[in-house]
Amino acid sequence: MIQIPMRPAVSLSLAFVLLLLSLHLHAILPCHAATTDTLSPGQELTGGDKLLSSNGRFALGFFQTGSNFSHDTTNPELKWYLGIWFHTVPKFTPVWVANAENPVANLASCKLLLSLDDGNLVMPSSNNRSSTVAIWSSRATATATSTAASLLDNGNLVLHSASNASDIFWQSFDHPTDTILQGAKIGWSNATGLMIRRRLVSRKNAVDQTPGLYSFQLLFGHGGHTSIVSMYNSSDTYWSSGDWGGRYFSNIPETVGQTWLSLNFTSSEQGKYIEYAVEDPTVLSRGTMDVSGQMKVLVWFEGSQDWQTIYTAPNSQCDVYASCGPFTVCSDVPSPSCSCMKGYSIRSPQDWELEDRTGGCARDTPLYCNGSSAAAGSEHQADKFYPMPSVQLPSDGRSVGTATSADECSVVCLGSCSCTAYSYDDQGGCYIWHGRLLNVRQQGNSVLHLRVAAKEVQGISKTSNRGVVIGAAIGASTATFCLVFLLTIWMRKGKRHGDDAQGGMGVIAFRYAELLYATKSFSEKLGAGSFGSVFKGSLSDSTTIAVKRLDGVRQGEKQFRAEVSSIGIIQHVNLVKLIGFCCQGDRRLLVYEYMPNGSLDSHLFQSNGGTVLDWTIRYQIALGVARALAYLHASCRDCIIHCDIKPENILLDGSFTPKVADFGMAKFLGRDFSHVVTTMRGTVGYLAPEWISGTAITSKVDVYSYGMVLLEII
Incomplete structure (x- = not known):
């Protein structure tokens, strides 16, 4: 078994982060119910009965789907399922379902028992106790004459010999539905004597537990290539972890480190599979193939009494194949949304309300x-x-x-x-x-x-004439907005003290056509972030530039304003230089000096193919970033808190001089104020405890993040 190494910053910072999380995450509560964790021969699980794991964390029983999963036994439209859920979480969260494709309409008909014929777990269709005619059966081959079923502390339901619990014939971890828990596996295994394929499949919608169209599975390609993929309808792959290279999957190391996760890959005679693991087993977490087609890792926060998503794959909802269905337009801003094209209407409004938009729109x-x-x-x-x-x-x-x-x-x-x-x-x-x-x-x-x-x-x-008037008004307001930005930058530059500026070059307002030509229609992509993509380009005077194209109208506008109003009015040898911008129509682009050695993370983590840095360069990088932060915090007219210091946002020029970049999350703090309360921003693994606790923040949040980066540099 090989464990994918986490980033040093995340590994070393866990002691701090998880200490704080222990105050906010849901703790493991003791089991107060008298219900046992084992179903023994001759016993039945009916109606409101349930099995509880010995630690009280998980429960097995019958639940009903519907609004808030209410237990309305008189509503014939609500169906009943046998499943496992988090027992210590007030928000009902199922993690495994037995009869997803064959729900029961009447609670009185719900029953789970051990078959008298072959010892299997059975939901009988009537009073028949046989597994041959059943709503659901484990369908295992048991060698013992007497069996029992136990719900383990990790949420795994196992069918085993009544006299020897280690003699396992069947387990729910071998037949996952849409959720993977700590210690569960994805891939192929023959540990129970039968080659089993484990994969996650999304639910049809927020209520119907029937398997949906999206799956998350291990894929074995030609030439021994192994990768984790997300697929639509078992045919169209829209996300991949990249190939397994012997130590990690090529597209995963960074994201693994940012979410406190590790993936153990095993290849042996017992099978080939990956195992989901969380650094702190006391944290309640789950990996789920969501109805939306995104693979999500969620953690329970006691403070908000809800699950918080800490990782998604793919990152954008619109990257999921057919996420919105046919004849729709997907947009990431202001939040992932789907809309019908001109001349089309939603095919099934009811499905859309239940988060299933794959039906799309009809003409x-x-x-x-x-x-x-x-x-x-x-x-x-x-x-x-x-x-x-x-x-x-x-x-x-x-x-x-x-x-x-x-x-x-x-x-x-x-x-x-x-x-x-x-x-x-x-x-x-x-x-x-x-x-x-x-x-x-x-x-x-x-x-x-x-x-x-x-x-x-x-x-x-x-309405064309009206459109012309409206278009002219929008164009005028956009031009005014750009002019205000230019005037603001010019005025603030003029008011700075001598050491506030280095060089007198102003910020240039580019036309979109100029940048389209300079980047060869955005053909050479340098990278991508949460708010847009960066492309390489060249101006008419042969100056090489990096153009950040901000995606979306609202979020792009917010990012645009933040970056121009911060980095646009200051200059420092360790801050990336803003050459200009473009705000034409709904297009928002930022033009920076080009950094030939890319970002720091590509050199620190060899999976990204960067140059190995010697200790002299590492020291200079650490010193340069510290100087940049000191300048932002103490030498500008307003204290500028970057809020997202991490290796990806530290760029390196031709001589490996570091330059802090990406001010889209920056926060201004007037000199008359020592702290400010704001929404959480930044990257998990580099967040100071103040963010998580919800208290006011100061410039020290950047110092904390810098400390994490410093550990990674070392």
Whole structure:
């Protein structure tokens, strides 16, 4: 068994973080119920009965889905399931379900017992105690004549010999549903004598426990490649951990270190699997393949009386395949959301309310190509195209090389009744889509022309004049906003003392077309963060730049304002230099000096392929970052608290001089104030205790984060 090493900062900081967590996370409560943890031969589990693990943490019994999982025994629409849940958590949280595909309508019919025929766990369909005709059965091959079932302290339900508990014939950990617990495994195992495939499968929705479309599993490829993947409908992979390299999965080391997790990978005759483990076993946690298609790791916080998500894969909800269903647009801001395209309405509002949006949207008016106009008795009007700007196109478009203009491309699409959209640009040419449109994302640089019935766009031309006025107003307000920023920067630069500035170069307002050309249409990606992506570019004077493109309107605006109002008004040798910005329409871009040696994390952690740093360089980096923080805290007009100091936000120039970057979370603190109360921000593993306890913060939160980085440098 090989354990993926955690980052030093996270490992060494656990003593501090977990000490604080012990005051806020849900503690293990003793079992006060008289209910046993074992179902013995001759016993039955019925109705309101339950098994409790000896530590009181987990319970096995019958539960009912519905609003807040209420136990309304008279409601025929609510179904009953046999399952395991967290017994010490007030928010009902099931972790395993036996009869997910065969729920029971009547509580009086709910019963669990040991079969007289073969010793299996059985939910009989009537008074029949046999496992051959049952609602659910463990279907194990037991060698003992007498069996028993026990709920272990880790939430694992095991079927074992009544005389020898270590002789196990079946266990729930071998048949997970949507949740993995501490000590459980994902992969293949034959520990019980039968090769078993373990994987997580999402639920259909927030109420229906039927298996959904998303799965999380271990994948073995050609040439011995092994990776963890998230899949849609067991065919389309939309997230991967990367290959196993002997010590870790190539795309996981960073995220593992930030979530207090470790993944143990085992490859032996007993099977190939990964094991989920948490540094502190007293912390209540679970890994869940969510209804949304994201794999989430959640921790129970006693203070908020709720589960808090500390890690997701993929990071963005819109990266999940078909997350919003067909004919929808997915947007990450202000929060992950789905909306129907023009001329479409939600297919099943009830499913959307239950967090299942995979059904997507349905067309309101049939296309003329399908005979809708004749059927309606109206004039024959050809279908029209509705432009959807600033979107990310679906990846399954078909190239049409014969179309050399937008008009020709539209004609090709109109020539086929199954064509639903087209896109054309001078560089990429013509692409058309047939059938369902999936994975259209709001943040992008392309225009998708959606095919709709003529009546859907008849009102657009009538309101064109109004649109011009509105567009002019928006354009004027945007220009005013940019001008205010420029004036603010200029005025604040003029008021600084001599040592506040190094160099007199101002901040440049770029046009979007300039940056599009400079970055070759954003073709060379340097990296990505929570708020956008960074691309390499070159100005007309051959100056190499890094352009951060902020995704989303609201969150991008917030990030844009924070960065321009902080790093835009100061300069220091250890702070990344802001060359300029662009705010044109809803586009928000920031232009920085280019750092050829990338970020510090790529050199500290060899999995990222960076250069091994000698001790002289490490010392200079540590000293430079300290100088930058001292400058931000003590030498600027306002105290600037960075709030997210970590190796990823420390960039290195050609001579490995460190420069602190990414001020999107920065907080200004006037000199008349010593502390401030604000929402939690930053990265788990580098957060000072003040963030978690909810008390006021000072510049010391940056010092704490710097200490974690210093440990990693050492």
